Amino acid sequence: MSKPEPVFDFADHPDYSDFVQAAGSGRRQPMQGFDADYTDIVDYIVRCTHKIWEEKAIGLIYTHYAHNALVHTASGGTIYGRETVVRNTLQNQAIWGDLRAYADDVIWGGDEEQGYYSSHRHVNTATHTGYTEHGPPTGRKIFYWGIADCLIRRNLIVEEWLTHDGVTILRQMGYDPVVLAKRAVLPNKPHTHGELDRLPTGQQYPTFLDVPDAHQDPQAFVAAILQNLWNARLINMVREHYAPNHVAFVPDSRKLYGHGDYENFVITLLACFPDLAMNIDHQCVVGNEERGYRVATRCTFQGTHEGYGPYGAPTGRRISMIVISHHTVQSGKITKEWTVFNEFELLKQLYGQIGEGHAL
Structure with a gap:
């Protein structure tokens, strides 16, 4: 059996056309249950993001997210179910009509049995052409970093963790983030003041870890x-x-x-x-x-x-x-x-x- 081709590596910073040209050319790694045109997990996450967000094939969420997918947002909240993912994607598309999400790197782990894990760093550009909770379109251009971590099994994202540079977006739109923050209404839930688990117990000092050799681990x-x-x-x-x-x-x-x-x-x-x-x-x-x-x-x-x-x-x-x-x-x-x-x-x-x- 021939050795599979190496996974797309962003150390080479491939162009998106490289992924398109390789589509359907055969597996670079084992991917049981994934659509046949995906060659490896990096190709999967880059191209399905492009299809949904730039080609606006929003309906592909139904074939790329589990029906009970969990999406953890930067606010600490959790979105449940792919219907909610579809709704949120539609609402975001209405705000940023020309959004471009450029893949800057994908760091990954796992396998087809346990599931693949991807950490997808992307640079986003867009024009503010739609309404938001903060007001009408401003027509301003935005540029910001984001990272999305995904757990993927058999072509379906089953859990996702999202964060992005939200302050940068608001400043570029012309807003004062502090003013907007003071207008926000927090979820109606209790908050804790319990002691944070940074120290072992009581008056003990924190654990100082030996730093291993970077070359070995x-x-x-x-x-x-x-x-x-x-x-x-x-x-x-x-x-x-x-x-x-x-x-x-x-x-x-x-x-x-x-x-x-x-x-x-x-x-x-x-x-x-x-x-x-x-x-x-x-x-x-x-x-x-x-x-x-x-x-x-x-x-x-x-x-x-x-x-x-x-x-x-x-x-x-x-x-x-x-x-x-x-x-x-x-x-x-x-x-x-x-x-x-x-x-x-x-x-x-x-x-x-x-x-x-x-x-x-």
Whole structure:
């Protein structure tokens, strides 16, 4: 039996036409139950996204999402069922008539038995030509990063986690995100002030993890750095394990260069949320020693707004958000990073009006 062709690798940054030309040319990896024209899991996620969002074949959601699919949004809510996915897609298409979702990378893991997991980083451009909850069309152009993580079995997305740079979208539309956040009405549900699980128990100090060799286990390398950096407050991880010319893309269209910028990003967020706790929910890695590794990490960040900073005076409110990061690891160091979370949803949690009958 001949060895399958390698999976499409975005280290080569293929053009979309490469995927179209390869369609139906045979499997590059085992994909039991998938439509015959998909060659591998990267091809699946790139082309089905293009079909649904750019070709506007919205009805393909019925053949590409499970009937009881779960979609976890940046706001912390969960959408249930593909009919809801269809409805939300139609509503978004009405807002952004010329949306283009350019695939920038797909980091994946899994197999056809357990299911494939994809972490799809995309750059989006569009013109605001439709009505939103905030007002009429502005005609303005937008450009923003997003990442979608999907669990896929037999051609169906059974679970999805979404996040994007929501603050950037609103600023480009001409809105003040804080003003809009204060108008928002939060879900009518209780909120907890329980202690966050960052420290083992009581007065003990956090666990300091040994950082493994990046050449031997790049996924564990990134996990240990994130745990030490965010939970143990070891900011020295930046200078020790990030390249001096490290570049990071973070929310609000910020592009950070080098150690100092990135240290300030971390310290500022921790100062705003001094009890911030990070939990790693999923990871996967692709690549090799010669070309470098790309690691996708999906986390949950929780914290209490008790410090001054870019989010204003402390509100004492608890926040929870999906944070998805893509790290490039080369020569034993992190050289590039894309960290995406929706700061507008964070602002809504800080400033939104509370549903009747509940208080924070």
